[in-house]
Amino acid sequence: MTQLQSxxxxxxxxxxxxxELFGFSLSSDQLGYRGSVAMKVAGITYRQLxxxxx
Numbered sequence: 001m002t003q004l005q006s007x008x009x010x011x012x013x014x015x016x017x018x019x020e021l022f023g024f025s026l027s028s029d030q031l032g033y034r035g036s037v038a039m040k041v042a043g044i045t046y047r048q049l050x051x052x053x054x
Contacts, residue, residue, distance in 0.1 A: 033048055
């Protein structure tokens with residue numbers, strides 16, 4: 001075992017952390033499922049989905 005390997009095996013605090021991929025955030029209006037996916041999952045028609053969304 002080399003010196004580098006022994007140093008890394010005893011120190012768990014040297015793991016890299018990935019930051020965010022994009023520097024912008026989505027508003028709550030932009031989050032969620034598309035209408036066609038939501039109506040299939042819920043077992044309702046698009047008209048019902050549109051009514052409840054208002």
